Amino acid sequence: MQNDTQGFEVITPSAPLNINTHGGRAKCLQRLIRLDMPVPRTVALSFQTVHEIAEGHLPDTAAIMAGFGDAPIVSVRPSSEDPDWGGPGAILNIGMNDLRHAELCAEHGEAVADALYLRFIQAYAVHVARLDADVFDVINPEDDGALRDVLNAYEDETDESFPQDPAEQLAQVLRSMARAWEGTTARLLRQAKGAPVDAGLGLVVQEMALGLGAGECGSGVIQFIDETTGQKKIRGRYLSQSQGRDALTEGEGALYLTRDPRGPSMEETCASSFETLIRYGDATRQRLREEMEIEFTVVDGGLRILDAVRVPRTARAGVRVAVQLANDKIISREEALMRVEPRALTELLHKQVDPDGDHPTILQGIAASPGAAQGRIVFSATAAQASAAREEACVLVRRETAPEDIRGMHAANAVLTERGGMSSHAAVIARGLGLPCIVGANEMRLKSKDNTLKLPDGRILREGDMITVDGATGRVLAGAAPLLEPALDEVFQALLQWADDVRDIGVRANADTPADAVIARRFMAQGIGLCRTEHMFFENDRLTVMREMIFADTREDRAAALERLLPMQRADFTALFDIMQGQPVCIRLFDPPLHEFLPHSREGMRELAGALDLPMSQVTRRIEALQEFNPMLGMRGVRLGVTVPEIYEMQARAIFEATIDASENGDPIVPEIMIPLVSAKREVELIKTRIDAIASEVKTLRNAEFTYRLGVMVETPRAALRAEEIAPHTSFLSFGTNDLTQMTYGLSRDDAGRFMGDYVRQGVFAEDPFHMLDIDGVGELLTIGAERGRAANDEVTLSICGEHGGNPESIAFCRKAGFDYVSCSPFRVPVAKLAAAQLRLIDDGVQ
């Protein structure tokens, strides 16, 4: 009986094995043994033992081998804490030597004996003795004299004959595996996958079930789900007279497992082993509570189970497996929630490029908004709209996008830009619209003059050419690649519902349009946390009126122009209220600088001069006067509200009138009005006074009652620092983490693209702060703002509504800081809900 003081442990149902001392494979094998499966004798070496081996202290390998009988033939496999961390490959047939070869020749014939010995010598030469793989791999095991050739080659390369002592063979194998694990490359690779610095390697030494020899012998692999969809389905292969995973890699001659018209199946040829495997599959699912892939060997018609690993799977398969396990009461709903990585949900919400397709990649950019779409290339927003009018799918290709392009983006099926990063205009808007988007594809050359796009390989694409945009990977494919549909099935809905039952922080959606709002409802968002109103002024008929307003010289003229926008705005809000059916809708008042609404080109200015019947000089003068050095830090948001009060007044009126209309149709509405870019208390007081006055006026005129909530978007560091004096005037504080990040870092998200890559690579920033909330800096301002806001007004609702809203890290932060809800792009709502549920479960001790 060996014991741990010798550094190894025979795996028995009661052996003291743990994942964090002996690794996952050792533990799993013990579980299989406990399920009474026919697992060959296996010895486990602990992390500690393997670490000592690497340092030169070998265990008694003769004693280990002795445990396997007089003529031991064994395999060694790695057993780390997490199979993703990698590790050395398995080595089979240790113990083969000239003597065993001769015995096996007698027992099973020369072919079998040669194959077993050859396999071992090749693996040993390359992986243990570190000889040149080219020398050994070229030798075909089926050639006559192959074994002799290999033995000669070994002697030539080493000046020694091949080691014959099984204990010595094992010692060398163990040492080489232990050292490989501690090598620099392996360490860096596993650390990149999240392994700790001191991650250990265990090893398992298992008696070989040969898979070769008399009677039905062979090896195979079986699993019980489709790894792409998660649907129940038996998949795998079996190959007679083979070892290890040969059935998968050497397809020729392998059998299907279940009956199949394409060829013979194990179900037919080894019916009883097959049935046993089905039973084992069920047992592992029930008792290991996971979908496992089982590695087995048939020895003279009898089944051996060598190993079992979790089936690798796509995100959508992962969701289905977790939900099915819970529905079958094998795991709890809480555990099902914990098993799905929130970010993986994104994959389910969008079409995907079918991984089985073979359309070539023609361009690579930054994957800025997930999903895949096909369409014909267009180079302008106008062309995109024309294309949409013809009901023809198109992809909008631009150097970069600007607010003027929004209508074109709405009309396009996907967006591709040459410039920009994850936080560029194109990326942010596309994510908001749920539109596949690739940005920063800077290897292409756009020639706007002749409407062509030059690919890195020199080919030219023109308007009308069909391409496929894969926003999940950043790849552009030639032509119309086949796509998989989104997976918003009952399984997905169930998971979302369970998350809703568990989580303790609200999740709303950022939604600017009825289309966004419909998506928000579909994902059961608890209202709209940020409705940006500026896009509403870009639609064709409105833009003209908007420009008239900008060119008006008196308060009266401005008000008259806005009067014409009022019914359109009212209709916008009524539509949103109707869709949201009484859920809260938080409307941000007009935010961008006015110059965004004016043309930039001479031609556009000439058109505008014509439309407004003004001299060209007056148009250019006004446009020049409105230009800004740093628009982000300029005359926008509440500053516009204070100095040009008519815009906010019109918007407030539209909101209140829509509130009355929508409340008559259905659930009563309590609109939320949010003031952007506040930096001083007095700004809030001024706007509040005016909006209160409009509310009274509308109530009187319409003879109706309603309530509304006024709040502040905290986007400047100063607003966070002064939250204590701002909060008493407001019902809510919603932190706009995009702008707050820009100002805290002094970094424009539109301009950061040029160096953000460099910065993250050099570790200057651990992450792109527009992508991942900067807890240290921006986070401190959120904490300060939240604490001071609450201290001054314990009723104040706290939330974040920036791009970060949907990130698990931000949600964790907001939960801790006592925020009431997060708001994110509609397509991030499921991610946010699941992340929130997991955080709650972790707090409750569910692992």
Place this chain on the structure above:
Amino acid sequence: MQNDTQGFEVITPSAPLNINTHGGRAKCLQRLIRLDMPVPRTVALSFQTVHEIAEGHLPDTAAIMAGFGDAPIVSVRPSSEDPDWGGPGAILNIGMNDLRHAELCAEHGEAVADALYLRFIQAYAVHVARLDADVFDVINPEDDGALRDVLNAYEDETDESFPQDPAEQLAQVLRSMARAWEGTTARLLRQAKGAPVDAGLGLVVQEMALGLGAGECGSGVIQFIDETTGQKKIRGRYLSQSQGRDALTEGEGALYLTRDPRGPSMEETCASSFETLIRYGDATRQRLREEMEIEFTVVDGGLRILDAVRVPRTARAGVRVAVQLANDKIISREEALMRVEPRALTELLHKQVDPDGDHPTILQGIAASPGAAQGRIVFSATAAQASAAREEACVLVRRETAPEDIRGMHAANAVLTERGGMSSHAAVIARGLGLPCIVGANEMRLKSKDNTLKLPDGRILREGDMITVDGATGRVLAGAAPLLEPALDEVFQALLQWADDVRDIGVRANADTPADAVIARRFMAQGIGLCRTEHMFFENDRLTVMREMIFADTREDRAAALERLLPMQRADFTALFDIMQGQPVCIRLFDPPLHEFLPHSREGMRELAGALDLPMSQVTRRIEALQEFNPMLGMRGVRLGVTVPEIYEMQARAIFEATIDASENGDPIVPEIMIPLVSAKREVELIKTRIDAIASEVKTLRNAEFTYRLGVMVETPRAALRAEEIAPHTSFLSFGTNDLTQMTYGLSRDDAGRFMGDYVRQGVFAEDPFHMLDIDGVGELLTIGAERGRAANDEVTLSICGEHGGNPESIAFCRKAGFDYVSCSPFRVPVAKLAAAQLRLIDDGVQ
């Protein structure tokens, strides 16, 4: 004997009078009495008494009048805590009635009696009875029957005869003065001058010394300094047979005080009274410790002293008086320091428009940089340089200035821009250069095409027209107005030296050029706190090399271009080190975005393409690629340092080589190198490693030793918040309050001009935060940064180097927060030093 329970108090040497109960005039009169001056009997009414009078509770005016004898004639004058707060005018000759008139006719003749009675009736009618001034003022006292006309007019207007009871007269006078003080207009006016809401008014009732009658009678005013220069000089007028301040207002017949070729003098005609006055002047200066203006009356050859007030004076006179009083040991140096308003010093540092000149104002803008200058109009930087080359003074007139204009600004004598506010580029640079500057003169119309400037009155000015710019008031004057020279005399230097002896916080200057550095030395700045290096790259020969560097495609080509800039940079630093003679010089590494160095116009681009021998398309493409949406938040500062390391490497090399060179010539130099726009610790680590390497290299190559200090410019909110992890890597943290304010508010100083006026007027911001440090918001970040920086590194030097550095409010803040020094424009150094000294003295209890 009257006492305070009756609400009034006879002024005697021992009467219980205080400035804050009875006002300054009452207190001053008591002091004069204590100096044994012949002050007529005076009764003081306290603030409380006057307040009760306004509410209708009158004191016993009969009792007051009885104190002045059987036939009292008195005056009433206001006595508030601060004479600047205003108050009702004096009323003379109360007590005059028909009976007294008859008696005086008998005693002094009808002319005298009429004049006294008339003066009283006119004042009473207008100021007490509130009758129409037009009716009474037209009556000429010298006309026959004037007295009868006035009495009749009074009866006509009031249907009552003129009140004859002196007690009643006094009661009405007191009531009208008390009520005038509590009126809304008077209250708002004095609050605008800093008076508290409950500021009180005292009144003094004084026996009239008539100034009319037999023998030498008259009245006059005397002071002993020139109120413009502060030089000792007897000034004032005396008029026989007059009352009050008639000698000053009715010049005809008034005498000079001292012998004067232009006419007779009091020194000659009333030698003994004159001598007594000189003695009294000396006494007040010694005992009241101030330069006083004395109001006196001569009654039949005998002197009466009616009043004395502090001589109103210009800033330069104020400095001289304070220093002279201290030099004469009348006040301490500390008190002299406390007597000068720091901001007033600015006036002394620059030329001023002579207030006695009469050139017309043709345009008004924002006074952006003090001082006055004349010059011929130029409309471009090139023209300014050409003008300077001809040694012809010019004023640079632009819509606004950009970095490209800096050479032009250097060449100009003053700058005038149509756009911009106190924090615009033109304003900031001009203040830095000590150049008079007016910005935001938006009533002019610049036509750049035909190089003309249209004035609000329609007149056209052209290139070459002479104008005078008064940067202290924002006025532009036609032609060359006469100017006063700066007052940097021994008196000014003495005050500065005393401030240096007292203050406990360092004052350095922001200085970019040798010219700046010379000014910094002149004002004895303790080194340079901020030397911006970017302007050095704008000089003609350098700009070309700089552009070559920007267009270089490889690290080698960039380094080669920078290699050519190295000797020029080294010369820049050597010059600064030589001027500063061992004082610390803090050099900020290159900060602006590269696109600032590229041309904006097609023409400029074409020229550049020619100069670099590149196709135009490549030039425009690179320029486009470098464009930024928000340059303030873009690729500049340390971000450039991290991604294009060659620039900082060249600068570090230049600094170190200059250090060695300058240390060989004179005092050893310890240069300070400052990294701009830091937002993360790792940025500092990266730059520090590279600069340390350059230092070692230079030491080895030159076989020389030196030390240097590396620090961080804290300009982003994040750098302040994370000061704890940044400070251990740096020798100093210098807070750049300009950028920090921009980011804390989310407000670009270049774009804020358009609404800042509105915002301050509406009270949204109490002050322009670029002008006055925002203690609440930006200040909190300074405090956080300072505390955390010190906690992590108690050796770290703390300072501010933004535009705010010279403001007394910022200095107060920095002293409290434990900063080591402030750095400000060279011309603000004296202001900063004095403010710092005063803060120390206040802490020490000196008032």
